[in-house]
Amino acid sequence: MNPIDRLTEAFEKFPGIGPRQARRFVQYLLSAAPNLRADMAEQIKALGANTSQCTECYRxxxxxxxxxxxxxxxxxxxxxxxxxxxxxxxxxxxxxxxxxxxxxxxxxxxxxxxxxxxxxxxxxxxxxxxxxxxxxxxxxxxxxxxxxxxxxxxxxxxxxxxxxxxxxxxxxxxxxxxxxxxxxxxxxxxxxxx
Ligand SMILES: [Zn+2]
Structure with missing residues (x-):
């Protein structure tokens, strides 16, 4: 699958996001500056590294x-x-x-x-x-x-x-x-x- 379709599918899994909105997100990223995409990819990676789930309330x-x-x-x-x-x-x-x-x-x-x-x-x-x-x-x-x-x-x-x-x-x-x-x-x- 090409990267546009793959990312669209990934966004469609977000809560409350349908295929049309998912395509708009990808369109936005395509037209955005390359460093914005790199920055976002970096932030997504950092999410896992610096966060934990509370063992009592699960937030x-x-x-x-x-x-x-x-x-x-x-x-x-x-x-x-x-x-x-x-x-x-x-x-x-x-x-x-x-x-x-x-x-x-x-x-x-x-x-x-x-x-x-x-x-x-x-x-x-x-x-x-x-x-x-x-x-x-x-x-x-x-x-x-x-x-x-x-x-x-x-x-x-x-x-x-x-x-x-x-x-x-x-x-x-x-x-x-x-x-x-x-x-x-x-x-x-x-x-x-x-
Ligand atoms: Zn808690």
Whole structure:
């Protein structure tokens, strides 16, 4: 396969990117200065060298290994675990003033999939929950059909843990993703969790 098609295919695998957008990215790179391409290739390589995945919440951070800044901060409330879909949600929830812990699920579970979904860290979540100290799990999933479906499956899976399982209450409007909700909206959704 030629390099244009190969790179287009690679971009198509990015979340939310379709064939047309992928082609536009490649077109942009073709018309860009050669040092921009070299620079980007270098940055992509560096991503792997200087980052680690947190062993507790599974977010990616810049550092050697172990815990991210949030999980490594012992002054945070260890009793509350906020389950979110993706890394970007953490930055947004942090601005709402939340002081507990996090767990990055890895996405949502598509409708109709009964099988364990590969990118979803369900096993890791159960393991994390089995550790002592937690009293409440907050499910902070998107107000979308897949988000609702994932919430129901998690509520079902976690009901025997003996922990309080709550979900973000009113305030997060239908169709919205946590990543794009403003901090005040998240704070009020947290206060009205049920
Ligand atoms: Zn962490």
């Amino acid at each position: 990616w951070f810049v550092g050697k290994s172990g815990l991210c800044a949030v999980c490594g901060n012992s002054s945070r409330d260890a009793a509350t675990l906020f389950v979110i879909e993706k890394d970007a949600d953490i930055d947004n929830v942090e601005r709402s003033g939340y002081k507990g812990r996090y767990f990055v699920l890895g996405g949502t579970i598509p409708l109709g999939s009964e099988e364990p979904v590969k990118h979803i860290r369900l096993r890791e979540l159960k393991k994390r929950i089995a550790e002592n100290g937690l009293t409440e799990i907050i499910l902070g999933l998107s107000a979308t059909t897949e988000g609702d479906h994932t919430r129901q499956l998690l509520q079902e899976t976690l009901k025997d843990t003996g922990l309080t399982i709550s979900s973000l209450g009113r305030g997060l409007s239908t169709g919205s993703e946590l990543e794009y909700a403003d901090p005040d909206t998240i704070a009020s959704a947290l206060n009205s969790r049920n």
